[in-house]
Amino acid sequence: MINCKLVDTPLPIGQKLIKEMGPKDIREVDLMKTIPYAEIVSCLMYVMTSARPNLFFLVGQVAQFMANPRLVHWTIVKHIFCYIQSTKDIGIKYDGEGKDILKIQGWTNSNWARDQDFRKSTSEYIFPLIGGAISWQCKK
Numbered sequence: 001m002i003n004c005k006l007v008d009t010p011l012p013i014g015q016k017l018i019k020e021m022g023p024k025d026i027r028e029v030d031l032m033k034t035i036p037y038a039e040i041v042s043c044l045m046y047v048m049t050s051a052r053p054n055l056f057f058l059v060g061q062v063a064q065f066m067a068n069p070r071l072v073h074w075t076i077v078k079h080i081f082c083y084i085q086s087t088k089d090i091g092i093k094y095d096g097e098g099k100d101i102l103k104i105q106g107w108t109n110s111n112w113a114r115d116q117d118f119r120k121s122t123s124e125y126i127f128p129l130i131g132g133a134i135s136w137q138c139k140k
Contacts, residue, residue, distance in 0.1 A: 001078070001081040001082060001084075001085055002085065004078075004081065004082040004085055005082060006082065006085065006086035007079060007082045007083050007086055008083075008086070009083065010054070010055060010058050010079075010080055010083045011058055011076065011079065011080075012076070012079055015076065017061045017062065017064075017065070017073070017076065028070065028071050031071065032069055032070070032071065032074065035069075035074055037065075037066065037069040037073070037074060037077070038066045038069075040077060041059065041062055041063050041066055041077060044059045044062070044077070044080060044081075045059055045063065047084065052084070052090075053126060053133050053136045054090075055080065055084075056124065056136065056137075056138035057122065057124060057138050058080060059080070060122075060138055060140070062076060062077055062080070093131055093132055094130045094131055094132040095130065095131040095132075102129070102130070104127060104129060105127070105128060106125060106126065106127040107125065107126050108123065108124065108125040108126075109123070109124050109125075110122065110123040110124075120140050121140070122138065122139070122140050123138075123139055124136070124137060124138040124139070125137055
């Protein structure tokens with residue numbers, strides 16, 4: 001993915017992840033058996049927990065399809081890698097500069113029953129300190 005097309009968003013605009021994304025044919029099933037989808041999503045999980053908390057929500061979404069991924073899910077995973085490649089200079093930075101370095105702030109977000117397959121909600125929060133995230137969570 002080093003020479004991939006650079007993208008500005010972690011998910012293609014207008015794309016929604018749902019369990020059944022069109023009819024399934026035997027060629028797609030055979031193709032997906034050759035792709036190490038679960039292993040690659042596991043690598044994304046390592047990246048998000050160590051340096052890229054902005055990927056928590058999306059990686060959690062693609063991880064739900066590890067047992068039965070579709071070709072469209074694989075395309076989205078590749079898109080995530082293109083996003084990482086285009087934003088590789090972004091990360092957690094603890095710099096301690098500024099007058100409010102010990103000011104604790106927090107942000108939260110929720111999407112009420114947006115999961116179209118199971119009608120579940122997702123909530124997330126992040127708390128930075130000294131310019132970098134110290135606590136974050138994304139929970140279904």
